[in-house]
Amino acid sequence: EALDYSCPAGSFKDRVVLVTGAGDGIGRAVSLALADAGATVILMGRTQDKLERVYDDILERGGPQPALVPVNLEVATPANFEELAAMLDREFGRLDGLLHNASILGDITPLDSYGYGTWDSVMQVNLNAPFYLTRAVLPLLRSAKDASVVFTSSSVGRRARAFWGAYAVSKFATEGLMQVMADELENTSAIRANSINPGATRTRMRALAYPGEDANTLRTPEQLVPAYLWLLGPASTGITGQAFNAQIR
């Protein structure tokens, strides 16, 4: 069963929400739904034409004009994120939501043969870049009246499994980053931080990890959207430091 929530129309009106990995998979579905609910979505991702398609889809559906931010999280520096934050400050003056969704899988292989370069890339995209981005936009989150930061975890980020290497470790660390942030900000600000594990979902990443699987047996990104909207929006105000599952099996 997917977590059930029916997002009232206009719940995200006047909210500015940044989504990483917005061009495909879960990030794409959540971005479209956020815009449907009234959010101004900042679409961040690697492949510009995918982002442009989401941008066009949002406008076609009558949503607020999104912002398009092509960034390769593997090579982006802290200075790049500071520049981005300055741009967002000029454009919007605040950030009401932040969904860290972009990730890469890396190798599914024993540690004996795990590629050193792959290890670094996975840690960079899945952990370091989300830290840089979070740190850079903290002042913007502070300017919102109720900001929700959502980190994306995985079942192997809560109980690791053989062969999942850097991906599993990066997701454990993501939970740690979320907990540190939530603990620091609790009681001193209106910013909250939580994590979500989408569970098995019909995307390109899942197909890479489980090439033999029949994708039709999996939930679609669209079916997970309610859980994400609940956690990113006003419905979950006051909830912080928690690890959620989008699907209850």
Ligand code: NDP
């Ligand atoms: P996808 O591979 O479909 O989408 C990932 C998105 O992240 C893509 O839009 C991709 O951009 C973007 N991305 C990857 N690398 C970079 C980079 N270097 N810079 C910028 N953007 C990048 O994956 P999912 O939708 O399945 O995954 C979304 C999240 O859910 C991830 O955090 C994943 O770990 C997590 N998850 C997914 C599960 C599943 O079953 N699908 C299960 C558990 C967790 P581009 O399209 O341009 O490559």
